[in-house]
Amino acid sequence: MELNLAFFALAIPAVLFAGISKGGFGSGAAFAAAPFLAVAVPPQLAVGVMLPLLMLMDVTNLRSYWRKWVWPDARVLMIGMVPGVVLGALLFSVTSDDVVRVAIGLIALGFVAFQIARARGWIRVPPTRTSLLRGGVWGAASGFTSFVSHAGGPPAAVYLLGRGLDKQSYQATTVLIFWWVNILKFFPYAALGLFTRETVIANLALAPVAIAGALMGVRAHRLVPERAFFALTYIFLVATALKLFWDAAT
Template sequence: MLVLDWWFFAVAGPAVVFAGISKGGFGSGAAFAAASMLALVVEPGLALGVMLPLLMLIDLSTLRPYWGKWGLREAMLLILGGLPGVVLGALLYRVASPDLFRLLIGGVSIGFVIWQVSLARGWIAVGRKPMSDRVGLVAGVASGFTSFISHAGGPPSAVFLLGRGLDKTRFQATTVLVFWIINIAKFVPYAYLGMFTLETAKANLVLAPFALLGAWLGVRAHAAVPERLFFGITYVALTLTGIKLIWDGLT
């Protein structure tokens, strides 16, 4: 049961602002943590149900600033993989182990950052070819699946987009487009699984301004942050997200 008391909003308000900033400015990699924070005060399934309409609102409010700036090929690869990933998540939601996938995605996220840092520092020397289209499709399936079961689709897509060498705005705009589509695709199966209630709708109405504020702050932060610092923040967010996913998976 969802109780809309002061404790819920004390946790939910900052969590939703954080999700807006992450999705609006820094590739959404850590936005899933908002659902984890909400799970401290409500049942996890309801936490997912509360967050999805808010994430969709953030997606919608950030589409205009990034419209047409995305890498279309990369976006299409992630979407083509992401939609079957959503279907797979819906089919396996009742039986899949979210913890197993948290461990896998967390491990891949941290491993990718270590690999990129090693290349940049010259600790290893290999040809730096962009990740293939096939990797994009696999990353899309992983993004759609993990997004469905825990709103944690950001890390797999971030690994692929960083591996394609996109500049910061193309990276961000591509992420916005991809998760706008994926989150729309999640809505009907979420409703079928009973994740939306009258209480979650009331919570969404109260929390909507927090979502819009976070998105506004994120877009402005994106414009103000230099590209090198942006990718530094992205790698840090990817590392922290990976650690959090592994921690959640183990505990």
Template sequence: MIELNAYFFALAIPAVIFAGVSKGGFGSGAAFAATPLLALVLDPGAAIGLMLPLLMLMDVTALKPYWRKWSVPHARVLILASLPGVALGAVFYSVADPDLFRLLIGVIAIGFVLWRLFGRARMEGARRLPAWVGPIAGIVAGFTSFISHAGGPPAAVYLLAQGLGKTTYQATTVIVFWVINMVKFVPYAMLGIFSWDTLVADLLLIPVAVFGVWLGVKCHHALSERTYFAITYVFLVLSGAKLIWDALT
């Protein structure tokens, strides 16, 4: 049972706003952080059940400002590869060790940023990762999105290496996670992850979620491309560090 008290909303409101800002303006990479924050006052299953409808609402809210601005080839790779990842997440939800995946994804996210900042600084050519990285990123994104809403960092690692403009990158994450989150809804319902309590909490947090996305869109358009990607890399590092911390503690 979810106690809708002041302590719950003191954590839930900033967590949902942060997730909305991430999804609305910064590639969804750090949106997953709302779930562990909510897990401070909720059972982990209730936390992911509460967040999925809000994430779906954020996806729909973000579709209009980024409509058809995405990269179709990159979105197709991630979406198609994410489907078996979601299926694996549904099968192994009850036995998978989310901490192991949090640790691996956190290390990969931070390692990728260090590689981009230091390794690639001496390599002006070949901006993109090998083609096989895309399907692997999609599978991992689908799987980790299902078990802990942590699909953003794997997708970001792939997309940030493709040399996309800031709006193309952002729009691609919007369409990818719009599809992934819709696909997750039915197996979540079948696994009993949703409850009446999470529905009531979601209804109360709808304005907060929409505001977060609106704020994220405003921030996205207000920043230069250089500043935008600098902040995106900071978000990716913080997300990776948070994943590692959660896994080890």
């Protein structure tokens, strides 16, 4: 891994985008930073570079959204994330990245299509209640996909958007659950050798960019109206799915 101008030319916009997504728009598109970095460095090192930066963004965001989350929904997702991360750690070296990418993309597109159909009145489904089973399943899916590619946003969004939360509650809950899952991932990542001297140097250099992106995201969240917020969230999910399909195909 070489920390040259080409690396930072890719890393700075990628980290800034991830920070804005995590700080203001539910983390759905933040995963794209790692595949973007993988253009310049080996994919596993790209994942290792991003995790400490994502954790720094989480800490920055927690203060802005402190106790504004919906704890019952956060709790069931966080419980489910534990076995999801364990499974991700066990299968990390044998899991096909392309299969995971396609699965996440299909979930994201299917959910957006469902939400559009519900908004237009083509189907009528009341908001779901907090469910340990549903939350555990989607939490496990989120924990697994977060571990293998930092792509835990779409599975978590399927559960949380189905709950009919307002934008502040939705955003605060995503901040809390991804703070949790990133802590769970840290030690298995270290055991797998994903942190090196070079990734630590990159983290130190990119830390101000991560904080700036998170703060920009918080500011954008406060300025964007609720209807536009969820519209942007759906757009991010679709963009995420298309990017995943492209990565799997290429």
